[in-house]
Amino acid sequence: MSLDTEVKDGVDQETVDAVREVGGAYKYGWETEIEMDYAPIGVNEDIVRLISEKNKEPQWMTDWRLEAFARWKLMKEPDWAMVDYPQIDFQEIYYYAAPKSMADKPKSLDDVDPKLLETYKKLGIPLKEQMILAGVEGAEDIPAEGRKVAVDAVFDSVSVGTTFQEELKKAGVIFCSISEAIQEHPELVKKYLGSVVPQSDNFYATLNSAVFSDGSFVYIPPNTKCPMELSTYFRINAENTGQFERTLIIADEGSYVSYLEGCTAPMRDTNQLHAAVVELVILDDAEIKYSTVQNWYPGDEDGKGGIYNFVTKRADCRGKRSKVMWTQVETGSAVTWKYPSCILRGDDSQGEFYSIAIANNLQQADTGTKMVHLGKNTKSRIVSKGISAGKAQNTYRGLVSMHPRAKDSRNYTQCDSLLIGDKCGAHTVPYIEVKNNSSRVEHEATTSKVDDDQLFYCRQRGMDEEEAVALVVNGFCKEVLQALPMEFAMEAQALVAISLEGSVG
Amino acid sequence: MLDIKNLHVGLEEEDKQILKGVDLKIGAGEVHAIMGPNGSGKSTLSYVLSGKDGYEVTDGSAELNGEELLEMEPEERAAAGLFLAFQYPVEIPGVGNMTFLRTAVNAQRKARGEDELSAGEFLKVIRAKAKDLEIDADMLKRPVNVGFSGGEKKRNEILQMAMLEPKMCILDETDSGLDVDAMKLVSHGVNALRDAGRSFLVITHYQRLLDHIKPDVVHIMANGRIIKSGGPELALEVENNGYADLLAEVA
Ligand SMILES: Nc1ncnc2c1ncn2[C@@H]1O[C@H](COP(=O)(O)OP(=O)(O)OP(=O)(O)O)[C@@H](O)[C@H]1O
Numbered sequence: 056m057s058l059d060t061e062v063k064d065g066v067d068q069e070t071v072d073a074v075r076e077v078g079g080a081y082k083y084g085w086e087t088e089i090e091m092d093y094a095p096i097g098v099n100e101d102i103v104r105l106i107s108e109k110n111k112e113p114q115w116m117t118d119w120r121l122e123a124f125a126r127w128k129l130m131k132e133p134d135w136a137m138v139d140y141p142q143i144d145f146q147e148i149y150y151y152a153a154p155k156s157m158a159d160k161p162k163s164l165d166d167v168d169p170k171l172l173e174t175y176k177k178l179g180i181p182l183k184e185q186m187i188l189a190g191v192e193g194a195e196d197i198p199a200e201g202r203k204v205a206v207d208a209v210f211d212s213v214s215v216g217t218t219f220q221e222e223l224k225k226a227g228v229i230f231c232s233i234s235e236a237i238q239e240h241p242e243l244v245k246k247y248l249g250s251v252v253p254q255s256d257n258f259y260a261t262l263n264s265a266v267f268s269d270g271s272f273v274y275i276p277p278n279t280k281c282p283m284e285l286s287t288y289f290r291i292n293a294e295n296t297g298q299f300e301r302t303l304i305i306a307d308e309g310s311y312v313s314y315l316e317g318c319t320a321p322m323r324d325t326n327q328l329h330a331a332v333v334e335l336v337i338l339d340d341a342e343i344k345y346s347t348v349q350n351w352y353p354g355d356e357d358g359k360g361g362i363y364n365f366v367t368k369r370a371d372c373r374g375k376r377s378k379v380m381w382t383q384v385e386t387g388s389a390v391t392w393k394y395p396s397c398i399l400r401g402d403d404s405q406g407e408f409y410s411i412a413i414a415n416n417l418q419q420a421d422t423g424t425k426m427v428h429l430g431k432n433t434k435s436r437i438v439s440k441g442i443s444a445g446k447a448q449n450t451y452r453g454l455v456s457m458h459p460r461a462k463d464s465r466n467y468t469q470c471d472s473l474l475i476g477d478k479c480g481a482h483t484v485p486y487i488e489v490k491n492n493s494s495r496v497e498h499e500a501t502t503s504k505v506d507d508d509q510l511f512y513c514r515q516r517g518m519d520e521e522e523a524v525a526l527v528v529n530g531f532c533k534e535v536l537q538a539l540p541m542e543f544a545m546e547a548q549a550l551v552a553i554s555l556e557g558s559v560g
Numbered sequence: 561m562l563d564i565k566n567l568h569v570g571l572e573e574e575d576k577q578i579l580k581g582v583d584l585k586i587g588a589g590e591v592h593a594i595m596g597p598n599g600s601g602k603s604t605l606s607y608v609l610s611g612k613d614g615y616e617v618t619d620g621s622a623e624l625n626g627e628e629l630l631e632m633e634p635e636e637r638a639a640a641g642l643f644l645a646f647q648y649p650v651e652i653p654g655v656g657n658m659t660f661l662r663t664a665v666n667a668q669r670k671a672r673g674e675d676e677l678s679a680g681e682f683l684k685v686i687r688a689k690a691k692d693l694e695i696d697a698d699m700l701k702r703p704v705n706v707g708f709s710g711g712e713k714k715r716n717e718i719l720q721m722a723m724l725e726p727k728m729c730i731l732d733e734t735d736s737g738l739d740v741d742a743m744k745l746v747s748h749g750v751n752a753l754r755d756a757g758r759s760f761l762v763i764t765h766y767q768r769l770l771d772h773i774k775p776d777v778v779h780i781m782a783n784g785r786i787i788k789s790g791g792p793e794l795a796l797e798v799e800n801n802g803y804a805d806l807l808a809e810v811a
């Protein structure tokens with residue numbers, strides 16, 4: 056039996072321990088007391104200029120932001136998603152909050168406020184080798200140091216430090232905060248920023264273009280396999296603060312990178328806004344794997360508090376035979392509005408989307424993907440697993456579009472929903488457009504309930520009810536968990552268990 | 561070991577009595593068999609003892625080593641040593657057989673305050689036991705019971721029993737659907753587990769199984785009651801003459 060299979064098989068001891076330990080509470084709900092530097096509340100041109108200035112940006116960047124802001128003022132918030140939340144007052148949000156100690160950006164992790172580092176340590180960053188080893192069959196075969204993961208940590212509005220910079224530099228990989236990239240690599244940023252998600256794309260993306268404060272930047276040079284996994288951890292800490300980060304990843308010809316993104320936020324009874332933009336550019340024969348474990352605070356059982364998560368993520372498979380794989384585990388947020396998409400522009404390019412979306416209590420999730428086939432012989436695959444518990448609503452929305460030039464292209468969509476209890480809902484909304492006659496689109500959808508016989512079988516063998524549900528649900532999600540890098544797969548399994556706490560009985 | 565007294569059970573959802581006063585006492589190390597016509601309440605007895613939802617106990621008691629079973633959660637009964645080999649084993653898609661068993665074994669150990677088995681120890685034990693039951697590595701990896709043949713499912717139940725090392729084992733028609741060779745494997749598996757501290761309640765329709773697993777006592781259940789108990793010869797009598805005479809006797 057290989058190492059991978061046992062870990063990803065379903066639930067393991069970690070999951071069970073995690074459930075016991077947490078005892079129903081949101082694990083990441085503490086806040087860090089750090090002196091913060093805020094911009095005045097609300098948004099206007101001056102705030103946009105201020106953010107630009109804080110980041111010491113050149114004029115072209117300030118202009119780009121202002122242009123976006125001018126557009127945003129004319130736009131309206133979309134209302135087509137199956138989510139329901141009170142009107143957001145965009146003037147009641149802080150658009151910039153940074154730990155005071157970051158006013159002068161640190162040169163290395165040594166310069167970072169130890170409290171911040173403590174925060175990240177609590178979040179399990181960097182991902183500990185013991186996590187790889189714990190409870191894993193065949194662990195003795197793994198080299199002692201485990202796998203390396205370079206981490207960029209974003210705390211409220213700013214990036215607080217990136218690890219393994221030197222080692223990455225040797226390989227020619229650029230991994231830094233986007234504000235640093237704007238200063239150090241303006242030619243790359245100018246060329247690619249907004250080239251996948253244009254300023255005018257949608258309400259939240261346009262707002263992000265105007266006020267994004269930081270985020271991660273990655274460039275992988277031609278014919279380079281990034282020597283380690285790259286990872287960004289986002290943390291919203293300050294109250295009433297919006298987080299608008301921007302991620303830009305460019306995989307040049309023949310390169311490969313696996314990128315992990317994790318998110319948490321403290322428990323608060325007011326809602327917090329998160330509106331990120333992620334742009335991936337993939338050139339000829341290159342490949343990006345992008346994995347997300349999103350665990351923003353979902354609000355309490357009565358639906359009070361929680362993160363509003365409105366995110367635009369898009370991959371542009373610009374090159375021939377380019378490949379992208381989005382994998383996401385969405386357990387958090389009060390409201391999620393998110394559709395990681397693939398533009399399959401290059402001939403023979405491939406897009407894959409694997410998703411687990413869990414909604415419990417009063418959470419609302421409207422997620423899905425768009426596969427836009429433009430090039431010849433392009434392929435896409437969608438595997439979506441939606442789990443609803445409590446009174447939650449979970450909607451899958453998927454667009455598959457085959458353009459006239461996209462001859463001989465294929466899509467396969469599998470969309471499964473699992474219901475726990477009878478007060479929750481699952482909805483599947485496929486949109487399919489095929490504009491040539493040599494392409495094929497397949498769509499399969501199922502809805503099932505957690506079966507009492509399965510739970511009784513598990514309990515007769517000694518598991519308690521929550522362990523049993525976690526096991527059955529992890530089984531339901533298996534195909535997606537398998538698509539995650541190993542470190543994340545374990546974390547994701549634990550999250551699945553935690554986020555379903557109290558969903559039975 | 562197991563002491564059932566005057567057990568009356570009905571359905572929760574509808575007004576229907578299924579068990580109408582069952583008395584059954586199984587001593588430590590004993591093997592008892594229950595035979596009886598279809599629908600007489602044999603599986604119901606096994607479900608009620610293991611704590612399945614949907615049944616209502618209206619009278620009586622069931623003790624396992626002096627502890628009242630009927631008040632415990634199903635997983636507490638399991639940790640106390642009760643095991644049911646299901647008449648219809650349940651499929652759990654996506655959950656590896658091995659993961660399932662390891663989770664179960666460790667859950668029980670935890671509940672009893674014992675140390676968990678490490679991955680390595682667990683693997684060693686399960687490989688040896690699977691081999692005895694001719695369960696190959698592939699079946700251990702596959703999702704629990706999914707796509708297993710009838711006979712494979714039953715062998716898998718015995719593997720679970722061997723791994724969990726329960727004190728009181730209830731086998732509900734574990735012989736149904738087994739070919740001759742599988743029957744030998746399963747019987748061998750059960751016999752290997754027989755010892756002074758472990759008891760069995762074997763529900764079956766066929767004398768054949770009892771040739772391999774020699775019972776101390778055979779009970780006949782009809783219409784929610786045990787109508788007759790005796791030695792192994794009682795099973796032979798059923799095999800040869802059916803239930804008509806026995807039913808007539810009590811009528
Ligand atoms: N959940 C239920 N709903 C309705 N009827 C039930 C239920 N459970 C059991 N019964 C009924 O109770 C009676 C006893 O069923 P049980 O399964 O215990 O019989 P059995 O002795 O195991 O039969 P077999 O030899 O066919 O396995 C049957 O008439 C069955 O239809």
Ligand SMILES: [Mg+2]
Pocket residue numbers: 602603604647732
């Ligand atoms: Mg039966």
